[in-house]
Every structure is written in C-alpha cells, then in structure tokens.
Amino acid sequence: xxLMLLKEAADDREDHPCILALGDNxxxxxxxxxxxxxxxxxxxxxxxxxIARTIASRALEAGAQxxxxxxxxxxxxxxxxxxxxxxxxxxxxxxxxxxxPDDVLTERVHKFYSQVVPSGFKIRPLPDDIESFALSAMQLxxxxxxxxxxxxxxKVTGLGDGGNASSxxxxxxxxxxxxRLPATRSDCSWQEASCPTIAPLTSIHKERxxxxxxxxxxQRLFETPLAVWHRxxxxxxxxxxxxxxTESMVRGRSTQESD
Numbered sequence: 695x696x697l698m699l700l701k702e703a704a705d706d707r708e709d710h711p712c713i714l715a716l717g718d719n720x721x722x723x724x725x726x727x728x729x730x731x732x733x734x735x736x737x738x739x740x741x742x743x744x745i746a747r748t749i750a751s752r753a754l755e756a757g758a759q760x761x762x763x764x765x766x767x768x769x770x771x772x773x774x775x776x777x778x779x780x781x782x783x784x785x786x787x788x789x790x791x792x793x794x795p796d797d798v799l800t801e802r803v804h805k806f807y808s809q810v811v812p813s814g815f816k817i818r819p820l821p822d823d824i825e826s827f828a829l830s831a832m833q834l835x836x837x838x839x840x841x842x843x844x845x846x847x848x849k850v851t852g853l854g855d856g857g858n859a860s861s862x863x864x865x866x867x868x869x870x871x872x873x874r875l876p877a878t879r880s881d882c883s884w885q886e887a888s889c890p891t892i893a894p895l896t897s898i899h900k901e902r903x904x905x906x907x908x909x910x911x912x913q914r915l916f917e918t919p920l921a922v923w924h925r926x927x928x929x930x931x932x933x934x935x936x937x938x939x940t941e942s943m944v945r946g947r948s949t950q951e952s953d
Contacts, residue, residue: 696726696749697824700756710757716907718767718774726762741835748827763914769906771895772807776817792887795876806892809900819877825870832873 696715703711715726725732729746732739753760767774776799779790789802796817803811820828876882 696760697752697827698820700752700758701821701824703758704756710759712759713761714911715760715762716765716770717762718765718770724762726760737838738835740838741831744834745831763907763910766906769899769903771899771903772803772811775807776803788892789889791889793875793884795878795882795884797878798884802889806894809895809897810903819874822870829870829873 695717696713699713699715700711703713725738725742726746726749729742732742736742749760775787775789778787779793780787781791789799789806794802796819800815800817803815803817819825876884
C-alpha cells in the first residue's frame with residue numbers, strides 16, 4: 695500500500711508527499727516503524743527487515759513523510775472482504791464465494807459497497823516492481839519458516855537406528871503467474887454463479903468509516919504542542935513561545951484584542 699502511494703505521488707510529480715498509511719492489521723502497521731525491536735530469532739525477522747528497509751529507502755528517495763494509523767477492521771469492510779476468497783477463514787466471503795475474476799469482483803464491490811469506495815474504484819494487477827517486491831517478501835517468510843522447522847533435534851540416534859525419515863524440502867517456490875488471479879472473464883474458464891444475497895451498505899457505514907479515520911487523526915494533531923502552530927514565521931528574536939495550551943490561547947486572544 696505504501697509503495698503504491700509513493701508510486702502514485704511520483705507519477706503525479708508531487709514533491710515531498712505526506713502519506714497517511716491506514717491499516718487494520720496492527721502488526722503490519724507497527725512493523726513499519728518498530729522493525730528494530732523484532733528479535734533476530736523471530737521467523738518473521740528477514741521479511742520484516744526487508745519490508746521496512748525497502749519502504750524506508752523508497753520514502754527517502756521520494757522525500758516523503760509517512761504516518762501510520764490503525765483502522766478498525768469492523769469499519770474496513772471492503773478491504774477485509776478483498777483479503778480472502780471462498781470460505782478459507784471458516785466463514786463464507788459473500789462476494790468471492792465462487793473466486794471470480796477481477797472485473798466481476800469490481801462490479802460486485804460497486805453493486806453492494808458503493809457507499810464506502812470511490813466512484814473510480816477498480817481492481818487492477820500490481821505494477822511489476824511492486825509485485826516482485828511482494829513476492830520476495832513472501833518467499834523470505836516461507837524460507838525462514840522452513841529453516842526453523844528443519845533445525846536438528848538434540849536426540850541421539852542409537853547404533854543401527856536409521857533415524858527419522860528425511861523431511862521434504864517444503865520450500866515454497868512461487869512465480870508471479872502462480873499468485874495472480876484472472877483479470878477478466880475472458881482470461882479464465884470462470885462461469886457465472888449465483889451470488890449470495892447481500893444487503894448493500896448505507897450512508898451510516900460510510901460515516902462510521904470516515905469517523906474512524908478522522909477522529910484519531912484530529913486527536914494526534916491536537917496533541918501537538920501549540921507552539922508549533924502559534925509561532926510566527928518571521929519571529930527570530932526573543933524567547934520561544936509557551937507550549938502551555940492555556941497560556942498560549944490566552945496570549946493569542948490578548949494579542950488579537952490589542953490589534
């Protein structure tokens with residue numbers, strides 16, 4: 695997501711973009727900014743470091759500022775539905791129950807969830823460089839888990855004992871073609887299936903989503919010392935303004951009255 699936003703900013707020739715990265719996975723949001731705290735014995739260590747360093751280097755190249763914020767999963771309806779297919783989570787996904795191609799899935803999102811997606815919403819393949827990055831991160835994770843599972847045990851093999859059977863490599867080898875889904879009906883043998891009855895979202899769902907984004911952001915801005923906002927751009931002499939909210943606000947009112 696962050697790399698996609700950086701790419702869009704570069705395409706639009708936006709200098710020094712400020713990106714608000716919203717995510718309903720607290721671990722993913724935290725890892726971007728706290729990757730230095732993950733133990734090097736963790737199975738996720740190689741992948742987390744690779745992801746964090748890639749994002750950091752791309753952000754530095756773009757001169758971008760990145761701010762992360764958690765988004766409650768219950769309000770992030772569409773993103774949650776697009777994260778799995780069929781019934782792999784023990785519950786049936788109403789819009790991907792028949793594993794439709796991208797164009798069909800786009801139509802269903804607009805039909806049932808138009809209140810919480812932009813009018814130009816469309817599911818598209820990832821750009822080649824970002825797809826390659828995602829695949830590399832997935833392979834690093836799989837390799838790390840495989841190495842952990844292959845660690846030799848301390849059990850001593852007795853004389854004449856053949857020992858445990860050698861485990862299969864278990865390595866996950868994937869290519870871009872093996873992880874891509876069909877983009878259109880003509881790209882696959884998919885046939886129209888009956889889609890479960892879904893109640894379209896209402897404007898209330900949209901308001902809840904916007905509120906869950908705005909409220910934490912406004913709160914973070916409010917916590918910023920008022921000195922940041924009250925100091926005038928041409929003021930280079932005298933003491934720094936007070937960071938006390940009460941005192942700063944009183945001084946601001948008195949200045950306005952005297953003017």
